[in-house]
Amino acid sequence: MGSMKVHQLARGFVGARSRSHAWLQTASSDPDSGPRKLASSDEKKDSPQGETHPGGTRWNPTQEQIGILEMLYRGGMRTPNGQQIEDITAQLSRYGKIEGKNVFYWFQNHKARERQKQKRNSLGLSHSPRTPSPITLISLDTTRGEVEKDEDSPYKRKCRSWSFECFELEESRSWREEEEGDRTLELFPLHPEGR
Amino acid sequence: MGSMKVHQLARGFVGARSRSHAWLQTASSDPDSGPRKLASSDEKKDSPQGETHPGGTRWNPTQEQIGILEMLYRGGMRTPNGQQIEDITAQLSRYGKIEGKNVFYWFQNHKARERQKQKRNSLGLSHSPRTPSPITLISLDTTRGEVEKDEDSPYKRKCRSWSFECFELEESRSWREEEEGDRTLELFPLHPEGR
């Protein structure tokens, strides 16, 4: 009762003049005069399609990759953490270009869509008569029992972080790896510390 | 919508057997990773109690950090991308320990909760709820105007990636963000996050 919400903070911390919003220009919210797509055909790069990856828009998994991922999924992997993602990515990259986020997204999407399909099946079985029902259940593991219910895992909230770990090295990394040239980004002009 | 909520705790993350998944074993599949916090020990004795240095469980923002973040939010920043997060983190780290994910989460949460509050307000708006006239009167100059709708941005789906770049920023930022050249720096320090 009477939670007075003593939350106001003394925001007198910093001067923060007006010249800040420069970095605020995130999205190029320019007047979209139509559904334009990155029209700049300037070949950002030298078309790194030397391997199996396309121009570079979106990850296109190969069969080997998918196979491994599905295997992992069936094995019970649901939400790999950063390290696992890293490892998986490392392995899958042998079959084609891939990034960690692809692995992460794949698991997310696969899980969600499997569940979706399942729900759809159990709900209205009238539509698709030829429902797949393909995924045979691998009865691997007999000693452990409990493979985490491959089917559905509603909630657990285990705090298994996932990828943000990568950010940690931010503090120790010295961005100026190599020629970085002059990035005219210059965010945060608050402290002229010069990075 | 009917979320079914089944609550099941069976888990254990099947130990990917087979030499094939060997690389998958790294995970801290500690049986029942009790986040119990281990009431005792704490051999570290670090206790940087100096300012705002919690043990290391969860980020506890300082007033300065919150202030800056709120200022940014107020400035219109909604979902900073990887680069921005990096910069913000760099600056905020001057006031206390912080990681990129904290910044990311902060924006996510703040946005969501602001919207939540707003919605809640508009719901019980039948009472002429006396305009809030809240605290804080930061006179952040308003010469700007037009800051991308600070209030609410329903949807844009602009694909502004955010943090995954850290994984392998290879061809991210493709969306006409700007050049900055391609630096394929190699991350992956493989550190076993103590936690």
Place this chain on the structure above:
DNA sequence: GCAAATTAATGATTTATTCAAG
């Protein structure tokens, strides 16, 4: 006045929804 117990905030994680490329 202080410390345990409760409650309110809010950081962190997962799921649901949606958009867009192929």
Place this chain on the structure above:
DNA sequence: CTTGAATAAATCATTAATTTGC
């Protein structure tokens, strides 16, 4: 249509406020 990618919503989990009992 399928599915990778991205965001929003829901929710868990832990810390700070606040209240209560001594």
